[in-house]
Amino acid sequence: MPASGKRKAGPGNREPGTETRGASGNGKRAELDGSRFPGPRSQSASDRASAKLTRDQKIDLYYWMRLTRSLEERLVALYRQTKVVGGLFRSLGQEADAVGSAYALERRDILSPLIRNLGSMLVKGATPLEILRQYMAKGDSPTRGRELNIHFGDTDRGFIGQISPLGDMVPVMAGVTMTFKMRRQDRVGLVYVGDGATSTGAFHEGINLAAVQRLPLVVIVENNGYAYSTPISKQTAARQFVDKAIGYGVPGAQADGNDVLAVYDVTKAAVDRARSGGGVSLIEVMTYRRKGHAEHDNQSYVPAGEIDRWAAENDPLDRYRVVMREELGATDEEIAAIDARVVRDIDAATDEAEKSPPPDPLDALIGVYADPPRERPLWFREGTDRAVDVNERPEGWGTWSGRTGSV
Amino acid sequence: MPASGKRKAGPGNREPGTETRGASGNGKRAELDGSRFPGPRSQSASDRASAKLTRDQKIDLYYWMRLTRSLEERLVALYRQTKVVGGLFRSLGQEADAVGSAYALERRDILSPLIRNLGSMLVKGATPLEILRQYMAKGDSPTRGRELNIHFGDTDRGFIGQISPLGDMVPVMAGVTMTFKMRRQDRVGLVYVGDGATSTGAFHEGINLAAVQRLPLVVIVENNGYAYSTPISKQTAARQFVDKAIGYGVPGAQADGNDVLAVYDVTKAAVDRARSGGGVSLIEVMTYRRKGHAEHDNQSYVPAGEIDRWAAENDPLDRYRVVMREELGATDEEIAAIDARVVRDIDAATDEAEKSPPPDPLDALIGVYADPPRERPLWFREGTDRAVDVNERPEGWGTWSGRTGSV
Amino acid sequence: MAEITYLEALREALVEEMDRDENVFCMGEDIGAYGGAFKVTDGLLSRFGESRVIDTPISEIGIVGAAAGAGHMGMRPVVEMQFIDFIANAYDILTNYVATARYRAFLPCPMVVRGPSGGYVRGGPFHSQNPEAGFIHTPGLKVVYPATAEDAKGLMKSAIRDDDCVLFFEHKYLYRRIKGEMPQGDHTVPIGRARLAREGRDVSIITYAATVWKALEAAEQLEAQDGLSVEVLDLRTLAPLDDEAIFATVRKTNRVLVLHEDTRTGGIAGEITSRINESCFEWLDAPVLRVTAHDIPLPYAPSLEDFVLPQTSDIVRAVRRLAAY
Amino acid sequence: MAEITYLEALREALVEEMDRDENVFCMGEDIGAYGGAFKVTDGLLSRFGESRVIDTPISEIGIVGAAAGAGHMGMRPVVEMQFIDFIANAYDILTNYVATARYRAFLPCPMVVRGPSGGYVRGGPFHSQNPEAGFIHTPGLKVVYPATAEDAKGLMKSAIRDDDCVLFFEHKYLYRRIKGEMPQGDHTVPIGRARLAREGRDVSIITYAATVWKALEAAEQLEAQDGLSVEVLDLRTLAPLDDEAIFATVRKTNRVLVLHEDTRTGGIAGEITSRINESCFEWLDAPVLRVTAHDIPLPYAPSLEDFVLPQTSDIVRAVRRLAAY
Numbered sequence A, B: 001m002p003a004s005g006k007r008k009a010g011p012g013n014r015e016p017g018t019e020t021r022g023a024s025g026n027g028k029r030a031e032l033d034g035s036r037f038p039g040p041r042s043q044s045a046s047d048r049a050s051a052k053l054t055r056d057q058k059i060d061l062y063y064w065m066r067l068t069r070s071l072e073e074r075l076v077a078l079y080r081q082t083k084v085v086g087g088l089f090r091s092l093g094q095e096a097d098a099v100g101s102a103y104a105l106e107r108r109d110i111l112s113p114l115i116r117n118l119g120s121m122l123v124k125g126a127t128p129l130e131i132l133r134q135y136m137a138k139g140d141s142p143t144r145g146r147e148l149n150i151h152f153g154d155t156d157r158g159f160i161g162q163i164s165p166l167g168d169m170v171p172v173m174a175g176v177t178m179t180f181k182m183r184r185q186d187r188v189g190l191v192y193v194g195d196g197a198t199s200t201g202a203f204h205e206g207i208n209l210a211a212v213q214r215l216p217l218v219v220i221v222e223n224n225g226y227a228y229s230t231p232i233s234k235q236t237a238a239r240q241f242v243d244k245a246i247g248y249g250v251p252g253a254q255a256d257g258n259d260v261l262a263v264y265d266v267t268k269a270a271v272d273r274a275r276s277g278g279g280v281s282l283i284e285v286m287t288y289r290r291k292g293h294a295e296h297d298n299q300s301y302v303p304a305g306e307i308d309r310w311a312a313e314n315d316p317l318d319r320y321r322v323v324m325r326e327e328l329g330a331t332d333e334e335i336a337a338i339d340a341r342v343v344r345d346i347d348a349a350t351d352e353a354e355k356s357p358p359p360d361p362l363d364a365l366i367g368v369y370a371d372p373p374r375e376r377p378l379w380f381r382e383g384t385d386r387a388v389d390v391n392e393r394p395e396g397w398g399t400w401s402g403r404t405g406s407v
Numbered sequence C, D: 001m002a003e004i005t006y007l008e009a010l011r012e013a014l015v016e017e018m019d020r021d022e023n024v025f026c027m028g029e030d031i032g033a034y035g036g037a038f039k040v041t042d043g044l045l046s047r048f049g050e051s052r053v054i055d056t057p058i059s060e061i062g063i064v065g066a067a068a069g070a071g072h073m074g075m076r077p078v079v080e081m082q083f084i085d086f087i088a089n090a091y092d093i094l095t096n097y098v099a100t101a102r103y104r105a106f107l108p109c110p111m112v113v114r115g116p117s118g119g120y121v122r123g124g125p126f127h128s129q130n131p132e133a134g135f136i137h138t139p140g141l142k143v144v145y146p147a148t149a150e151d152a153k154g155l156m157k158s159a160i161r162d163d164d165c166v167l168f169f170e171h172k173y174l175y176r177r178i179k180g181e182m183p184q185g186d187h188t189v190p191i192g193r194a195r196l197a198r199e200g201r202d203v204s205i206i207t208y209a210a211t212v213w214k215a216l217e218a219a220e221q222l223e224a225q226d227g228l229s230v231e232v233l234d235l236r237t238l239a240p241l242d243d244e245a246i247f248a249t250v251r252k253t254n255r256v257l258v259l260h261e262d263t264r265t266g267g268i269a270g271e272i273t274s275r276i277n278e279s280c281f282e283w284l285d286a287p288v289l290r291v292t293a294h295d296i297p298l299p300y301a302p303s304l305e306d307f308v309l310p311q312t313s314d315i316v317r318a319v320r321r322l323a324a325y
Ligand SMILES: Cc1ncc(C[n+]2csc(CCOP(=O)(O)OP(=O)(O)O)c2C)c(N)n1
Pocket: A114, A115, A116, A164, A165, A166, A193, A194, A195, A196, A197, A198, A200, A222, A224, A226, A227, A228, A289, A293, D029, D058, D059, D060, D082, D083, D086, D089
């Protein structure tokens, strides 16, 4: 596999935050634990799971990464037009991590995505139309306007929407995979946590419970260098996140998160292990968050040059295009055709999504419980079908006595 | 140090639960991490911190262990006389762990004991009289009858009482030691967690925060084989609790928890490290809980013979008496004199404690807040100075219509 | 039929539901080999095996979260908090994840979180709590708290069959003190329906759990000593509240005492008072009064615990005041 | 003097208190280099340095627990929840450890837990919460929730100086929309004291935080359109409640609306209604009514959020009903 060197981290491609990590340690990297399954780098090219992917499948990986990136770019445009309600979260530079890992699952498997796993959701069958409607808080969005951005799921297609409190999806996915095990189903679960979320009690309790129960669960720690503004050196004193595997007694592995095939390989190995009764694995994928936590974040806390270096030297799409050309013999035309298809798909979805109406206010009352299926409107709302009088909002409250500041 | 072989685990002295541990691993013990400070076994006898203890201090260690055990035995007698209010928790077989570790602290240092750290509290200056009053819910007990058993503290003497929710003391002690660091005080904190409590989110968040901040905190995991009825194989898939140190990026060490000098040595090393700015350490002490979780627990879940074996072959007092005779030249008379002194101390304290009155009901109103310093009794209590009419209790509620079962 | 205790009634409900539906399973700390701190799940392990009676690490977040995930997949988990006090550790995942799952994600989340609750047992501040108020406040959760053995069984069976999360508070003082004869057959008690524990004309006491028995005791005293006829309404379900039953007793006696063991401020009595106020203001001949615990962490010594918690004599005093109003 | 925003007022309070007392320090996620998600702590790091402005891992239990430990040692920590919604993760350590420390162990536990709260900002179910009810219910905690910039500053300074734990809810909708002129000098506002935001004779609205502004807007409308004189009481402190101020306004107008943004069942309105009932029953000419959010996890789409939350027109309707009663 001649291009494998290209997939290795380049010179500018140092791991995020290495200058401060291991602050409390001696700087030495931990010995790899013998019980860890071999990571992709220690395998010969033909042993890699990705060696078994067809050319079409490998091209597919590019399509999903491209779709992820372009869809987010469309969302940026809509955000600037104030059509997105609330914040916009990017996964720029992390597309390989999301797509490569999700691609290692079967349809019957279930994953729980995070805010930067748009790519995982697309691979699992979420559509651009759903994403666009969701971000624009439309009435026919997957959550009917109840939840924001990509917080939605579909157990049939195999993804469960996250909630905001970080770490909570780990115990939830322990329960999902506990069910697989109890029912002797041939299914696997995958849950993502950010470097930041590894500090939460929920992560700890969830992975520990899953490990003890030997559940078919893969836990991917996405080390993208930051949690909001917090660098990993302030998140953990561990020399690497994969070291946490040892404390839970589960195999651990690291992968270059900007190498889609490496991510696929390492995830596939863990998924196979889980499927064959080998229990939990913890994978650290090394990547980098090139945009702010959300669009409003100006990343003032990032050292000068760091982002540019990652963009210039370690973009997952750039890197994969090299692989496509060199290993798959893809031509510029073939790649351009995929890019064009992505744009068409997104254009069509955008047109469609923009047409959708906002939710009917009264839909708010439906489905807090299975029984009763509908809440009664409070007495002061009886006879009204919405909350806000037409003329109330523009003046707004907070304007009283000229006390309004600028928003 | 000729007796060092004796302090090593004997044949019956296997680590608790080894038959099931590492269920998900390959049974291989993890390589010791190079950054761990050397445990006592790898040190030559004269390097050990305990080599610097005077003979009196070493005799002292026996006094504290003996006092711990005998005081608990007295509590058992009082419990059988129904003079103890609520449950009784024993540390039988774990006295070395508690005493040896606390002995490594200075008076200005602060520790946070658990339910099986009566010995630590005694070393830190808690008195038998306080313990007895506390267990009997007396009005002049350290918490004036508000909290049970050994849940009390005194920051002057350097211990902070635990609360029941497990793990919570770890972040609290992170805050205590954060203060030491901020004020540049030459003080160290020590917090105990059980094998069971390592599974809690509070433990995880607390030790991780402390590790990142390089706080002068020693975390001792007391592996006594069980959490209530749960064996360690159902608590963690890790091959050993000390492995968790790696995931937090802190040095870890293990010690034979039934060897009071070994516990002292390993703790002293961690305390010295903390004091000199080296941050958090995690120590696993291997011991065994010979009584049930509390007195009511009949330990039906314990494999036959396990308790007897630990009692016969690995009692920390028995083992230390050998050391005292062989290394310190202690005579049977000298040891008997200490035992007698302990009994006298406890007898006197018991007589005194039994005299104490129960709390005045109205004391319940004092001190929920600094301001207001006292709650007002609810209107239906105005003019009364207690809650229960003399004749109300005997009939009691729950007797209605002959529905009372046995208690 | 022989009477069984409140605790045995709970166990019977678990066994029957696990027999009936293989999706029902139990999970918690020390519930298997040991049978639970109070032995509620005693015998379940040998009957149903390790895969349906799961001993877990000490991880309330983990257990509750896992139950949610299993619930999404069609299981019906019953999880134990060793003491209900430790439900505080799972507050986030219960109120943020579980309670909202159906609404925000259309995910079913059937599960029961059960545990020994309440005081009067010298358990001190962390083994005596009544944390219901914090959950009644959360849309998406249901909350039950039975006072009788019959209701313990019938509500547990309904809770397990409910398609949403039910918090099941069991009063540990009642576990072995209260007995009842179980109705034959598949005995369920509907969630959301109160029970008239005693009929009366003069004053209503609205309460639940252990204080139902205190109210009944006070009612007997008041009848004997004052000739007062006191009605006692046992709420049984705290969320959703049975407004109909509450309003009916108010309209009947026109004098209401709300009684609970929980601390006063922010306790459920406020909510009940508000609803009565909004819907039955004209029927009130006296203010709705509350008898509750003091706003104090529950101390452990008997003299202190008795002082902080509501007692029968307090109820007697309050009812007399209402009757004389 | 120039006006400053509610948010700037909070920052001023932090800076002044950190200047005044070296034991005051701040701790939280992204509060240092980034200055906090809403920039409340912007500039503190450069002014006070890393040892007094501490960026932490994502660990609400850890942060709150550490604050408690530091408080025991004489420090005065101010910890930020990035959104107050995440205080749910610290529910155990706050309600079990912190709230009881003084009572059960005579340990001082001064600390402030502060964070952006409340809705009307399209934040969805986990960035819009008003979790005050769960804490008002806990003896040992104090709870404040200011509506004005002056109170934001004055209460923050008092909270930091308080010897117990104060939960400080900051309404994120008000951060940059509300301005005020700060009184000269060491401006503190006492905890436990309500503020008469508007005097009136006919109906009282008792409320706090963002809905104070809605109440004032409704009052103006009602005056203009109906000639009604509406009094607005801004509670400012929710625990302990200012009974005196509450009872005074009830006795003055005899008609009361309790208004809050929080969900209805188990919200603080119930508690207030109960207290009014117990202490001012004879003064009431109408039932105490509530305007609150619906009992629904707060949805994100504007049309849905507006429907679930209380709006000015609801208040107008409710006051009219009270006035006509
Ligand atoms: C329990 C909890 N605390 C705080 C937050 C606020 N918050 C949202 S995202 C975030 C940073 C997450 O960082 P990381 O886990 O590394 O994921 P990334 O955004 O880098 O993918 C924080 C602090 C939260 N959502 N949940």
